[in-house]
Amino acid sequence: MSLLIAIRGWSPDQWVERFSKAAHPRPVFDARAAFDPAAIRYAAVWKPEPGLLARLPNLRAIFNLGAGVDALIGDPTLPDVPLCRIVNADLTARMTEYVVLQCLMYLRQVEPYRRLQSERRWQPIDQPAATDVRVGIMGMGVLGQDAAEVLVRLGFRVAGWSRSPKAVAGVETFAGEEGLAPFLARTDILVVLLPLTPETRGILNRDLFRRLARDGVLGGPFLVNAGRGGLQVEADILAALDDGTLKAASLDVFETEPLPASSPLWAHPGVIITPHVAADSTPEALVEGILANIALHEREGRLNDVVDRRTGY
Amino acid sequence: MSLLIAIRGWSPDQWVERFSKAAHPRPVFDARAAFDPAAIRYAAVWKPEPGLLARLPNLRAIFNLGAGVDALIGDPTLPDVPLCRIVNADLTARMTEYVVLQCLMYLRQVEPYRRLQSERRWQPIDQPAATDVRVGIMGMGVLGQDAAEVLVRLGFRVAGWSRSPKAVAGVETFAGEEGLAPFLARTDILVVLLPLTPETRGILNRDLFRRLARDGVLGGPFLVNAGRGGLQVEADILAALDDGTLKAASLDVFETEPLPASSPLWAHPGVIITPHVAADSTPEALVEGILANIALHEREGRLNDVVDRRTGY
Numbered sequence: 001m002s003l004l005i006a007i008r009g010w011s012p013d014q015w016v017e018r019f020s021k022a023a024h025p026r027p028v029f030d031a032r033a034a035f036d037p038a039a040i041r042y043a044a045v046w047k048p049e050p051g052l053l054a055r056l057p058n059l060r061a062i063f064n065l066g067a068g069v070d071a072l073i074g075d076p077t078l079p080d081v082p083l084c085r086i087v088n089a090d091l092t093a094r095m096t097e098y099v100v101l102q103c104l105m106y107l108r109q110v111e112p113y114r115r116l117q118s119e120r121r122w123q124p125i126d127q128p129a130a131t132d133v134r135v136g137i138m139g140m141g142v143l144g145q146d147a148a149e150v151l152v153r154l155g156f157r158v159a160g161w162s163r164s165p166k167a168v169a170g171v172e173t174f175a176g177e178e179g180l181a182p183f184l185a186r187t188d189i190l191v192v193l194l195p196l197t198p199e200t201r202g203i204l205n206r207d208l209f210r211r212l213a214r215d216g217v218l219g220g221p222f223l224v225n226a227g228r229g230g231l232q233v234e235a236d237i238l239a240a241l242d243d244g245t246l247k248a249a250s251l252d253v254f255e256t257e258p259l260p261a262s263s264p265l266w267a268h269p270g271v272i273i274t275p276h277v278a279a280d281s282t283p284e285a286l287v288e289g290i291l292a293n294i295a296l297h298e299r300e301g302r303l304n305d306v307v308d309r310r311t312g313y
Numbered sequence: 314m315s316l317l318i319a320i321r322g323w324s325p326d327q328w329v330e331r332f333s334k335a336a337h338p339r340p341v342f343d344a345r346a347a348f349d350p351a352a353i354r355y356a357a358v359w360k361p362e363p364g365l366l367a368r369l370p371n372l373r374a375i376f377n378l379g380a381g382v383d384a385l386i387g388d389p390t391l392p393d394v395p396l397c398r399i400v401n402a403d404l405t406a407r408m409t410e411y412v413v414l415q416c417l418m419y420l421r422q423v424e425p426y427r428r429l430q431s432e433r434r435w436q437p438i439d440q441p442a443a444t445d446v447r448v449g450i451m452g453m454g455v456l457g458q459d460a461a462e463v464l465v466r467l468g469f470r471v472a473g474w475s476r477s478p479k480a481v482a483g484v485e486t487f488a489g490e491e492g493l494a495p496f497l498a499r500t501d502i503l504v505v506l507l508p509l510t511p512e513t514r515g516i517l518n519r520d521l522f523r524r525l526a527r528d529g530v531l532g533g534p535f536l537v538n539a540g541r542g543g544l545q546v547e548a549d550i551l552a553a554l555d556d557g558t559l560k561a562a563s564l565d566v567f568e569t570e571p572l573p574a575s576s577p578l579w580a581h582p583g584v585i586i587t588p589h590v591a592a593d594s595t596p597e598a599l600v601e602g603i604l605a606n607i608a609l610h611e612r613e614g615r616l617n618d619v620v621d622r623r624t625g626y
Contacts, residue, residue, distance in 0.1 A: 090442060093468050097443060100467070101421050104414040113587050120579040122571035122588045129403060129598070130410060153463060154413070155406050258435035266433040274426050275435045285442075 001294055004040045004056070006031035006048035007065065015065070018283040019044065022291055042294050051077045061303055063290045067091060067143070067279065068228050069307050070196035084293060085313070087305045090285030092146045095226060098278035099137075099147040099191050102224045102250040103156065105272075106189055107133055109218075111248070128217040130155035136187030138203075139194040139227060140166045140173065141313070143279070147191065159183055163199075163311070181211060188216035189224065196228035197312035204232040209240040220247045226278040229253040234265060241270045252278040314607055317353045317369070319344035319361035320378065328378070331596040332357065335604055355607050364390045374616055376603045380404060380456065380592060381541050382620050383509035397606060398626070400618045403598030405459045408539060411591035412450075412460040412504050415537045415563040416469065418585075419502055420446055422531075424561070441530040443468035449500030452507040452540060453479045453486065454626070456592070460504065472496055476512075476624070494524060501529035502537065509541035510625035517545040522553040533560045539591035542566040547578060554583040565591040 003023060005016050012030060020028040029035035031052060040056045046065040053062060054077040061082045064072055069085050072078055105111075109125050116123050135151050137144045140160035145168055151158045152170040160168055161183040165175040174183035184190070190212060194200045204225060212221035223246055225232055234255055240246040248270040254263075257276055265271050297303050307313060316336060318329050325343060333341040342348035344365060353369045359378040366375060367390040374395045377385055382398050385391055418424075422438050429436050448464050450457045453473035458481055464471045465483040473481055474496040478488040487496035497503070503525060507513045517538060525534035536559055538545055547568055553559040561583040567576075570589055578584050610616050620626060 093443065094440070097417055097421060097467060100413070101417040101423070104410055104417065105423075108410060108414050110414070110418075114585075116588075117579060117586045120574045124588050124590045124593065127407070127590060127593050127595075129595075130406065150463070150466060153466065154410060261433045266430060272427075273430045275429075275437050277437045277440060280437065280440050282440075282442075 001041045001298060002027040002029065002039050003294070004029045004031055004035065004043045006043060006045045006052055008047045008049065010046060015044070015283050015287075018287045019291075022287050042297075044290055045072070047071055050075050053077070053079055061294070061297060063293065064307075065286060067095075068195060070228060070230065070312065073307070073309060073312055082303050083307045083309070084290075084303055084305045085307050086286060086289070087142055088285055088289050090282070091279045092143055095143045095193070095279035096147045096150055098226055098252065098274075099193075099224065100150050100154070102222075102272070103133075103135055103151060103189055103191070104154070105250075106218060106220070106222045106248065107156075131157065132217045133157065134159065134186050134188045134213065134216065135191060136161065136183055136189070137171075137191045137193060138162075138183075139192065140168060140171075141193070144191075144193045147193070159186060184208065184211040184213075186213055188213050188218060188220040189222045192223070192225040192227045192231060194227045194231055195311075195313035196230045200228075201230050202233050204237070206233070206236040206240060206245070209236065209245045212246075218247075222247055223249040223251075225249070226252045229255045229257060229276075234263070237271075238264055238268065241268060246270070248272070250274075252276055314354045314611060315340045315342065315352050316607070317342045317344055317348065317356045319356060319358045319365055321360045321362065323359060328357070328596050328600075331600045332604075335600050355610075357603055358385070360384055363388050366390070366392055374607070374610060376606065377620075378599060380408075381508060383541060383543065383625065386620070386622060386625055395616050396620045396622070397603075397616055397618045398620050399599060399602070400455055401598055401602050403595065404592045405456055408456045408506070408592035409460045409463055411539055411565065411587075412506075412537065413463050413467070415535075415585070416446075416448055416464060416502055416504070417467070418563075419531060419533070419535045419561065420469075444470065445530045446470065447472065447499050447501045447526065447529065448504060449474065449496055449502070450484075450504045450506060451475075451496075452505065453481060453484075454506070457504075457506045460506070472499060497521065497524040497526075499526055501526050501531060501533040502535045505536070505538040505540045505544060507540045507544055508624075508626035509543045513541075514543050515546050517550070519546070519549040519553060519558070522549065522558045525559075531560075535560055536562040536564075538562070539565045542568045542570060547576070550584075551577055551581065554581060559583070561585070563587075565589055 016030045037056050041060050044063045059081050063084045067086055134157045137160045140162040148158050148171050159172040161174045166173050237249055250272040252274045253276055293304050329343045350369050354373050357376045372394050376397045380399055447470045450473045453475040461471050461484045472485040474487045479486050550562055563585040565587045566589055606617050
């Protein structure tokens, strides 16, 4: 094999260094420098320059360095070779941390207590039990199922919604268009881990927010989006927060990233912003997995975690 | 049986109502009203008036409505009958929520991201994995063990310290005076769930803070005290935060409660304050358990969750 590293938006240096060390003595090329396109068999990429992959005549597989492949699939020049996404215990653990943290912050009323502290006021607030709080997870793949498992352990009432039916221990599951309304109607904290596809683009809009539970013991509903920015309509989130259709939102992803400094989301008191770091990938955790997948392909002609381009995940 | 409810500091009304309903047709008396001291067999109490219990000649057992019994044991007039504390799945779940929330807030750098948000700055911060963060739990009873289990599931490196040796799956355990130094030296986030006893009073002091790990990947150490306020020396916490011996502290309990408005803890940027609500008891969750314990005593002459007055827990 010879491997091309094509990364934009992040610093490629540590990735190139780590891939080079782990793949040694096989060659690893940096897309920023000169290389022979015909020599490349595999490419590990993050938001590569459109058209770059089409210029590699002997490319056998593409490895995306994050969980979401929407940007790649949206490139009409993407060559017709297997596209693999990252399914990795470290990434899964980090996403679960983020989701559990947001749910606990809403359950345990971190913001109201912070305000009381700033006023030097000792005032216990009625504390519902987790067993009375309904979390609904949209997207029940590896990430959704792992987060659900910890939320169930903590006592939350967890439901999951996915395109096709899934069975998950301790989780009430809903599927498809007909499952969406009852799923939303029983959800106080909506956690979104969907892939971005033509069907899911803009799904987090005013109409959907209106269908969430309005009788929650925490006075929600709350939105947690750690999927993709393209899932959400930010103008609708702001309007829903302002008129009480949503109580608060934790957003790790945005329509435009970096989120422009002019966005009113930054200063909205109901919004918790993180800069697309919910499940940040690190070279340590991912390089070995990709090289193992390449070795599997060379040895047996098959690959793990191949994306279905029809569904987009 | 006839049961006396003696509660100060909280509103007794919902407790009296719920005990009356659940114990019906047996009599339940409110200590604020008139009652015949000789008729009382059992007492459910929270910070009762000192001397009150000594005036009940036929008292058979006392049930404390919270986890900590230090205030009762400190009353020299406390009659020599079994004293039971609350060991309850709801209380345990709430404490685990609080502990996991604080650990995740430090791991996922909630405060630094909040500051960046207030400045409208999109700036990812290096994110260590939970597997590189060492949580140390002082007090490995029911509460400590339950919190440890969830922290282990999330990937944290968890150790426990207790007076007597304990074996807990996935947790490195230390015990006694000789185990304290190595336990502290490997701890980035110190979680304190100790009972308040003559040996533990003031244990959270400058000397102990100096022995915590100084090489943590999060730049800690961090203190989380959800045990008892009497465990901590607040002047030492403030000094340690100011000179960097501690990076931050989550405090649910205080030397004086309510925490006086004049305390500098309220406004310290490194302190997260909650008003002794980490594992708030509710009548719903506790009444049935106490009545079941009384029934056990009447039927078989024994009681669950009796406090050892020598150790104080």
